[in-house]
Amino acid sequence: MKNYWRIYVLLFFLILACEDNKKTAPDKTNTTNKTIQLKDSIPEVQPEIIVRDKEGIADPSYEKITNKNVVEFLTEYGKENPETRVRVTTAHGDIEIELYEDTPLHRANFIYLVKQKYFFGTFFHRVVPNFIIQAGNSDNRGTTKKRAQIGKDYLLPAELDNGRIHQYGTISGAKEYRENPDKRTAPFEFFIFLGPKAATGHLNGNYTIFGRVTKGMDVVEKIANLPKDEGDWPLENIYIDAEIIQ
Template sequence: MKHIYVLLLLILICSFNCMCSQEKNNYLLIKTSMGDIKVKLYDETPLHRDQYLKLVDEGFFKDRIFHRVIEDFMIQGGEAQTKTGEEEPPLIPAEFCFPQHYHKRGVLAAARMGDNVNPEKKSDGCQFYIVTGKKFVPSQIADIEKQRYEQLKQQIFNRLRKENTEAIKTLYREGDKEGMAALQEKLIQQMETEAESRKAESLYSDEQKEAYTSLGGTPHLDGEYTVFGEVVEGMDVVAKIEAVQTAGQDRPLTPVTFSIVRAD
């Protein structure tokens, strides 16, 4: 019996050490030419977390640059040097965790290609950005909520139209204009009903409104780009990088370099 208790104790100790090690490994240090930025990767976005940890361990993020810097918006870096034949890391499926994680000032998010070529909103395999953003007033947040609701309705309608593709084709081939009009009206009604039931998805909580009005951020990106971490130290460095002079395509005139390593 004593041996069983000892074994259980060892298992508990090992489990605790593994948990602590995993938490420890979820922090990265972005060592830039203007200072250090420490970030925490979210466990709620495991695909992004694991790919970035893998790339860091492989030395991928050594001697990179912030290639896109926009004041009151964000700083972006990590692009693969395709001109030198470097292989692009695989795209990462979107992991939207809104409303838990959103685009408040200081979050780490993944860049991606536009919806026209990337309708699933998959993240670029290595390009990230840190949000600086700007502060909003309550009326601006209300306007964004309205825009988000209209986007939600459009997404629902597009899905319904896709689900009824064959019926639409049949009506079109038969020249049934009345049938087309009736189907369209039906889809619009379904869209309105579903959108109303999901309206909460387009609204911000009191906590989020407070963050966007007091800290700032980029709320129009919520639900469009994956947020997978946040800065825990070094926002003063982010602010310095954000303020550098830029040229065409928002590229810094003087390169801001960085490397990423694991942090404690």
């Protein structure tokens, strides 16, 4: 009798264990569905991943740009690459740019950065409504690596002799603020001006204007008015890329 009772108890726990396994066993159909939903939720463009794939963008046939060779390098490069029109793409629309030929070093530098894919995955990282939006920087490690490959320490000589002033849609180089009496330009960042003439007092004659927006100022205005933090950095990264039009 005792043996029958033991067998009964053993069968009871075996049945109970089977029931628990059924409850905890993963539903393969549901798992598959969740995976599909997760993939569908990923944005079409994942800039951080793409940037990592394209970190090694610098053409090894070009030497690094330094303050010693910057004028010679960009003068020669400008002769070989005469393009003046660039399209900057964002998730909010495209911005088309014309580069001025009478600022040859800035034009050549911008074309060089575009062809080296420097801007790919960088941001419009400063937005100030009714004033400027600024691009060419990011907090991605890939951007730091790209700068190191191209030449992280060089500055562009100012090109201010053309007498231009900041107007709606002009494009200027961001200025190096450390001891910089020659008003040299930091080569990797640029800003588009939106503000009134009253806001140009400290800009005119201090920042090299090397181009203008020919199409897409509505996009510029939209970006300028996006939510931002106290440091004027947009709350949502505004990734950009740039390509030569002609």
